[in-house]
């Protein structure tokens with residue numbers, strides 16, 4: 001008898017950085033691993049980018065079963081945070097008790113559940129009685145996973161200490177891994193912040209899951225993965241299974257207007273600049289970046305964001321970067337404020353460098369395309385990820401740039417971009433990372449990983 005098809009339910013979280021890897025994993029499970037997939041979405045999203053992409057995803061994969069998860073009303077004024085994405089994590093978490101009856105009512109019995117890491121604390125316990133394997137999808141680097149898993153212990157020590165300068169000496173995870181204070185996501189310096197209480201609770205509940213799936217590259221993070229699985233980060237962590245880098249789906253391509261401009265540019269001549277879907281630089285920093293681009297002497301494709309949430313973004317490109325800049329830049333580059341086909345851009349032969357905020361999806365996409373990066377982290381997990389890029393030889397990182405630092409001037413930016421675009425060593429190393437990443441991508445969670453992931457899926461039948 002043929003074995004029954006596993007039916008996997010996926011529970012993503014809020015923000016494109018969290019949704020995107022779930023789309024890619026859903027596509028993988030459906031098309032390559034012969035699974036039925038149920039995709040759980042909330043009735044409301046924070047950004048338009050999320051609702052638009054969910055709609056395109058579901059129409060591209062009619063075989064995927066959508067479940068609408070209706071959230072209970074949540075009074076966000078009581079929470080110690082104003083970040084709309086963190087508040088949405090909380091709103092979803094507070095409805096966690098409604099998920100078990102919803103899954104139990106599925107006409108096709110669910111055989112496994114994959115939960116976004118930001119929802120682990122609430123949904124791992126809330127689904128215990130379903131007696132299903134529950135996996136966490138960790139949506140950042142393995143180095144960041146190390147911090148996430150270790151942080152509850154560090155916070156407990158810090159809470160009981162008299163020292164008011166918490167994490168003064170950084171977080172010493174083991175002899176070979178110390179996270180300096182300046183790399184910590186800023187909210188973590190306040191143990192009462194909503195993000196911090198969520199981060200601690202999620203870190204603790206990783207231990208109660210059946211395994212942690214992660215979209216990273218062995219070539220960049222082999223040592224960290226080894227340490228995580230050898231109990232050298234925390235004891236009792238379930239298996240950490242690298243399934244990456246997850247590859248973008250065709251439906252993500254959308255419109256390709258910037259691509260036709262790229263078609264007219266020489267190979268490796270264009271630097272691409274984007275700080276992801278939820279980071280807006282201050283206006284004075286935007287102006288300095290513009291100045292730096294002109295001074296770099298390289299052509300550029302620059303995606304700007306003015307507001308954290310796209311629905312609030314109203315000003316035109318000219319108002320943000322200045323009319324004078326637009327005039328000066330017209331022969332050198334393109335500045336856009338629309339959603340672009342980032343993977344299409346990074347795959348384009350004309351693109352030779354990427355100035356990135358180091359969101360993990362962006363990093364893995366650049367690795368898949370062999371594009372060297374200038375890391376310019378802006379918050380959250382991004383300094384930890386910048387370190388992965390730098391030590392993997394995939395890019396440059398000026399540690400003093402970014403949060404807590406001063407305004408970075410155009411001259412300095414221009415020089416670094418020039419260095420990025422002209423460093424042959426980086427290009428060779430990036431090409432090697434690409435080759436390795438594509439090998440894995442072809443077999444999907446390939447090589448040794450393929451076996452690991454396949455075995456797990458076999459167990460879900």
Ligand code: BUP
Pocket residue numbers: 015016017018020274275276277278279303338339340341342343358359360361362363365380
């Ligand atoms: Br902006 C933008 N087009 O115009 P990250 C982003 N993306 O395809 P983030 C586009 O969104 P977190 C655009 O390729 C990547 O897959 C991009 O995720 C895509 O950063 C994704 O890089 C953005 O992880 O999320 O959005 O800041 O903060 O959660 O890392």
